Amino acid sequence: MTLRIALVVLVCMALAVAESVLPFLLHLKVARPDLLLAVVLYLALHDDIVEGAALSAVAGYFSDLSSATPAFLYTFLAVLTFVVLRLGGSALKTEGGVQSAVVAFGASLLHGLIAAAVFGFFTGTGIHFAALPMLWSALGTALLAPAVFSILRRLDLNFLHSDVNAGGMR
Amino acid sequence: MGSILKRFREPIFVIALLAIPFFIFFAKAKKGIALSRVDRVLVALMAPIERTLTGAAFGVVDTWHAYLALRGVREENLALRRENLRARTTDQQAAELRLENDRLRHLLDFADKQAPTRLVVARIVAVGASTHSHSLRIARGSEDGIVKGAAVIAPDGIVGTVVQLTGSYADVQLIVSPLSAVPAITQRTRGRSTVKGTGDIGRCKVEYAQRTDDLQDGDMLVTAGGPGFFPQGLRIGRVGNVNRKQSGMFLSAEVVPSVDFARLDEVTVVAAAEAVQQQQQQAADLAPAAAGAVQ
Numbered sequence: 001m002t003l004r005i006a007l008v009v010l011v012c013m014a015l016a017v018a019e020s021v022l023p024f025l026l027h028l029k030v031a032r033p034d035l036l037l038a039v040v041l042y043l044a045l046h047d048d049i050v051e052g053a054a055l056s057a058v059a060g061y062f063s064d065l066s067s068a069t070p071a072f073l074y075t076f077l078a079v080l081t082f083v084v085l086r087l088g089g090s091a092l093k094t095e096g097g098v099q100s101a102v103v104a105f106g107a108s109l110l111h112g113l114i115a116a117a118v119f120g121f122f123t124g125t126g127i128h129f130a131a132l133p134m135l136w137s138a139l140g141t142a143l144l145a146p147a148v149f150s151i152l153r154r155l156d157l158n159f160l161h162s163d164v165n166a167g168g169m170r
Numbered sequence: 171m172g173s174i175l176k177r178f179r180e181p182i183f184v185i186a187l188l189a190i191p192f193f194i195f196f197a198k199a200k201k202g203i204a205l206s207r208v209d210r211v212l213v214a215l216m217a218p219i220e221r222t223l224t225g226a227a228f229g230v231v232d233t234w235h236a237y238l239a240l241r242g243v244r245e246e247n248l249a250l251r252r253e254n255l256r257a258r259t260t261d262q263q264a265a266e267l268r269l270e271n272d273r274l275r276h277l278l279d280f281a282d283k284q285a286p287t288r289l290v291v292a293r294i295v296a297v298g299a300s301t302h303s304h305s306l307r308i309a310r311g312s313e314d315g316i317v318k319g320a321a322v323i324a325p326d327g328i329v330g331t332v333v334q335l336t337g338s339y340a341d342v343q344l345i346v347s348p349l350s351a352v353p354a355i356t357q358r359t360r361g362r363s364t365v366k367g368t369g370d371i372g373r374c375k376v377e378y379a380q381r382t383d384d385l386q387d388g389d390m391l392v393t394a395g396g397p398g399f400f401p402q403g404l405r406i407g408r409v410g411n412v413n414r415k416q417s418g419m420f421l422s423a424e425v426v427p428s429v430d431f432a433r434l435d436e437v438t439v440v441a442a443a444e445a446v447q448q449q450q451q452q453a454a455d456l457a458p459a460a461a462g463a464v465q
Contacts, residue, residue, distance in 0.1 A: 017216055020296035020307065021223045027432045034300060049180045053187050060191070065212055066296065067303035068333050068341040070199045072191035074300065079187045115300070116369075122199040125348035130370050 004159050008055050011151060012039055016062035033140035034108055036063050038148035040078050041107050044085035046156070056082035073119060081111050097146035104145030108138035205334050217339040220296040221309050228435070287401065290314055290439045292322075295339070304347035304367065306330070306431075310439060311338040321440040327405035327428030328352065328393060329437050340439075344431055345406070346371055353394035354406055359384050365391060365406050365425050371432070374407060376423040383421065385412055391425060401440060 015035040023032045036059040043052040043059075060078025064071060085107060112134040120127035175182065198204075205213065290310055298305035310316055312335050322329040322342045330344040345352055350367040354376075363379035379385055389409040395402025407425040414421045 013212075013216065016299055017219050017223070017296075019299045020216075021220050024294065024297045025224060025227050032297075032300070036299070050183050053184045057187050057191065062212075063299050065209060065216070066299040066307070068298055068305035068343055069300075069303050070195055071204070071206075072195040072198075075191040076188065076195055079184070079191065083184060083188070120348070122196060123349060124199075125369075128348065128369050130368075133370065 004155070005051065005055065007155055008039075008043075008152070009058055011155065012036060012055075012059045012062050015039065015148065016066050020066045028140070032137050033144040034063075034111065034137060035141070035144060035148055036060070036078070037081065037108055037111055037141055038104055038145040039152065040082050041085060041104055041145065042149055042152045044082045046152075049086065052086070053079055053082055069119070070123060073115075077111065077115055077118065080114065081107065084110065100146045100149045101142040105138045105142035108141040109134060112137060205336065210336050213336050213339060217295060217307060217309075217336070220307065221293075224293075224295050288315065288441045290316060290441045291436060292340075292439050293436050294434055298341075304344040304350075304369065304371065305333070306342045306344065306434070306437070308340050308342060308437060308439070309338065311336050311340050313337045314439075315441040316340055316439050317441070321400040322437050323400070323404055323440065324429050324434055324437050326430070327407065328400050329429055329431070329434065332439065342437070344371075345427060346374055346431070351377075352406060353396060353399055354391040355394045356383070356385055356409075357390040357392050359389070361385060362394060363391070372426065374425040374427060376409065376425055377420070379421050379423065381414055381419060381421045385409060385421060385423060387412055390428075 019033060019035045022028070039059045040056045043055050046052075047055065056078045057075050060075035061072075063074035063078065067074060113129065116129050116134075117127050119125070292308035292310035292314075294306050295309050296307040306322075306329070308322075316332055316335065318332055318335055320332040320340075322331060328345060330342045330347070330350060332340045333343040334341045343350055345365065345367055346369070347367040348369045352365045354363050354365045355361070356363070356379075361379060361383040363383075363385075364377045365374045366377050368375050376385070376391070387410050391406040391409060393400040393402055393404045393406060405428040407427040410424045410426055412421060412423040
């Protein structure tokens, strides 16, 4: 279990690096995929509450580290997004790639709206909903979310197999 | 008590996870951005990976371009020679103007009160991870004489300011960030205003420009200078959508930044000469000590 947590943290770190480097190399202006949000989405739909919320906070913290925004904004937002998605979890399905993409698109829009509101309100800069960048970012997230889900699913399958081999289930 | 805690363990944990970051964010939201020790360690782990990845990608692109360049090298050489000739002529004219400027300044007994500065070229290694961040990470830090708040510029105009630092890396907040505000002058009319970020990567807005100012679409805004800000006269962007309301003191307008932030590979950081000298002095002080330690 501890190894699984460590591996998810490592995946978060790798995705934080990827989402900082890829838009730069590909000269992306607005269609920046939020890969760490896809992790939060996966955790909200697959993990237990305590572990999922804690790992979501870690994912948000990595976003904070590479965003140059006031400390812990994205940590807070990641846990909040986890809670909201968790509450709506039974209605959300992410079995196939298309389903994952659609859910990620919606989650990214929701996350973007909350982020703009919280950022604008508490930093005193005013609330601006830049609709087009938000849509593009949601599209980028939706395109890459199935890949992130696939990585995390494989990781979990390995743990499931090792647990079954050891004679128990998680 | 223990049974209640056990029963409500999950909601308590989640509420704590929401409350703690929220209160830290709330407390620090208007106080600027600072890295903790843990942040620094993690940035020190992640930034070299980002640097290696971008370096490798640029290496491949450079090799490809070098191969392509060989094919049209003769024509390009000729074009470059002509361009060089033109540049030298312009350079001579600029030198003349500089000398004339010096003479006039001397005549006016004008003392340049601006602090001496040094320009440090820095390679960009990553961009802000989220759509709301509007930041760049550069491969220069406090060890290179860079300080928090240092101005970052590119050949086309201003880029932003350094907001957080480690020894070898710095995060630059772009002028399009809602947290950024730059004092500006209209190049044509010398009217003053402030350029504020909107959060949109291709657009800033003009604030505090007098309604009576003759600001027009297409006007170029340059930095106004002043202590703690960008050096004077650097391009910010072109004005568009000027809107004069019937009432109120100020007009509203947009600014399209001169710099295309998505196309930047390298930037220049304006490091204060004092900081650079201090750092060089520290290095000089440490050198004999290090040599002694080796002996």
